[in-house]
Each structure stands twice: as C-alpha cells, then as structure tokens.
Amino acid sequence: MKRKLFCDINPTCYKISVKKETLRRNIKDFLSSEKIAKEKSPELLPNILKSHSSVLVRRLEGVDIRLQENKVTNIRLAAEKINGIIINPGETFSFWKAVGKTTEKEGYLEGLVIKRGGKLGADIGGGLCQMANMVHWLVLNSPMTVTELHHHSDALFPDERRRVPFGTGTSVVNNYVDYRFKNNTEQKVQIVVWIEDGELCGELRSEKPYPFRYKLVEENHHFRKEGEKFYRISQVYRLVIERETGKEMKKELILDNHSLVMYDHSLIPKEQIRDD
Numbered sequence: 001m002k003r004k005l006f007c008d009i010n011p012t013c014y015k016i017s018v019k020k021e022t023l024r025r026n027i028k029d030f031l032s033s034e035k036i037a038k039e040k041s042p043e044l045l046p047n048i049l050k051s052h053s054s055v056l057v058r059r060l061e062g063v064d065i066r067l068q069e070n071k072v073t074n075i076r077l078a079a080e081k082i083n084g085i086i087i088n089p090g091e092t093f094s095f096w097k098a099v100g101k102t103t104e105k106e107g108y109l110e111g112l113v114i115k116r117g118g119k120l121g122a123d124i125g126g127g128l129c130q131m132a133n134m135v136h137w138l139v140l141n142s143p144m145t146v147t148e149l150h151h152h153s154d155a156l157f158p159d160e161r162r163r164v165p166f167g168t169g170t171s172v173v174n175n176y177v178d179y180r181f182k183n184n185t186e187q188k189v190q191i192v193v194w195i196e197d198g199e200l201c202g203e204l205r206s207e208k209p210y211p212f213r214y215k216l217v218e219e220n221h222h223f224r225k226e227g228e229k230f231y232r233i234s235q236v237y238r239l240v241i242e243r244e245t246g247k248e249m250k251k252e253l254i255l256d257n258h259s260l261v262m263y264d265h266s267l268i269p270k271e272q273i274r275d276d
C-alpha cells in the first residue's frame with residue numbers, strides 16, 4: 001500500500017502543508033536578488049507584440065456551471081491587479097506578486113481548481129489558471145524568458161473552442177506554484193488584460209517592435225490507447241521568424257505532450273485515435 005503524503009492525511013494536515021510551502025516561498029523570495037516588477041501605468045506602451053482572447057465560461061462535462069461563473073468574478077479581480085503592469089529591463093513578472101491574496105475578504109469566490117493527482121475540486125479563488133495561461137501565451141509569442149512554469153500534466157477536458165495548441169497552459173497555486181518570466185531585453189514591456197463580451201482579452205505591449213516574431217505550431221496530434229488508458233500525444237514547436245524578411249530562423253521544441261486523458265473516452269474523436 002502506497003504511503004500517504006502528510007498533506008493527504010486530513011484537511012488540517014493539508015492546511016499545515018500549504019502554510020509551510022507559503023512560508024518557504026516567502027523566505028526564498030526574501031533572500032533572492034531577483035527584482036520583481038511592481039510599476040503600473042494606465043498609459044499603454046505603443047507597440048502590440050501579441051494579442052489574444054479566450055472564452056471565460058465553457059460547458060465542461062461534470063463541472064458545476066456555478067464554478068465557471070464564479071471564475072469570471074475571480075478573473076476580473078485578478079485582472080485589476082495585473083492590468084497595466086510594466087516589466088522593465090532586468091525585472092521579473094510574478095503572477096502571485098501581482099495578484100496578491102485571493103481570499104473571501106478580497107471578494108474572491110469558490111471556483112474550479114485542480115487538486116493533487118489531477119482531481120477536480122473547488123476552492124476560493126479557483127479558476128485563475130486561465131489568467132496565468134493568458135499571460136504565458138502572450139509571453140511565448142515574445143522574446144521574454146520564462147523562469148518558472150508548472151505544466152498541467154493531464155488532459156482534463158475535451159476541446160471546446162480551443163484557440164491555442166494543447167498543453168501550452170500553466171498551473172498556479174497560492175504563492176508557491178507561481179508563473180514567472182524575466183524581461184532580458186533592453187526595453188520595457190507591459191501586460192494589458194481585460195474582460196469583454198464574455199472573453200478574457202490580453203495584450204503584451206512594448207515600446208517598439210522587436211526584430212523577430214514568433215509562431216507556435218502543434219504537430220503529430222493524436223490519441224493513443226496504452227493498456228486501458230488513453231493518452232493525448234503531440235509536439236508543440238515555436239518558430240522564430242525574422243520580422244523584416246519573413247524568414248524562419250529557428251524551430252524549437254517547447255513541449256512534448258504525453259497526457260493522460262481524464263475525461264470520458266467516448267468524447268475522443270475516433271478519427272484522431274492511432275495504434276502506433
């Protein structure tokens with residue numbers, strides 16, 4: 001029999017584990033020389049590096065729609081903290097340093113969260129992964145350097161109006177599972193996020209265009225049965241393209257998906273299942 005982790009013994013042990021990990025992160029940040037971006041400006045930098053939008057409320061199999069609706073409130077509160085933030089050269093953007101505490105006192109509601117082992121649950125402030133996913137997608141389409149990323153390892157839901165390659169999201173939990181990127185360039189960049197017509201909208205802006213643009217492509221996408229389980233398989237590449245000539249300068253593998261399908265297997269498109 002597999003031994004239980006301390007955090008899985010009971011709710012009290014879980015709370016103790018959370019406090020321990022939160023304290024550990026705070027100590028690590030206190031001792032770090034990393035400069036975290038704090039400046040915010042209502043004035044927009046003139047150049048749009050990348051823009052994107054994603055649907056906020058989706059009908060997910062087996063998920064209480066109330067949690068999806070509450071997520072909209074949570075994301076709106078987080079957007080108020082992130083919108084307009086400036087990342088100066090040499091600075092690091094931290095999702096949790098920007099958002100702060102996500103408590104009931106701050107107005108956050110119970111939303112969908114992914115718990116240990118890929119199980120779905122509900123917690124105050126749930127649903128903010130969508131905001132982190134938005135920021136990460138903008139950053140992937142820029143010369144910024146991702147310094148902390150925690151991938152979702154499983155395929156939890158079937159696609160519904162997906163606009164980006166599978167697997168290009170990130171997890172965020174309290175302050176200790178963070179999303180961070182560093183501006184290693186010589187000019188300021190700015191994150192702009194807002195909600196409009198039922199969608200989360202975002203832009204990554206800069207003072208002027210960079211010499212390269214970026215494109216993400218997913219290849220070899222399919223499902224494969226291994227024993228009694230199905231896995232979602234694909235590779236995601238990032239293309240670096242010279243802006244002036246349109247010439248592809250580099251193709252780099254950023255993600256090799258082999259993700260356990262956690263939803264009803266009858267929802268897998270039959271034409272996308274391979275035996276190889």
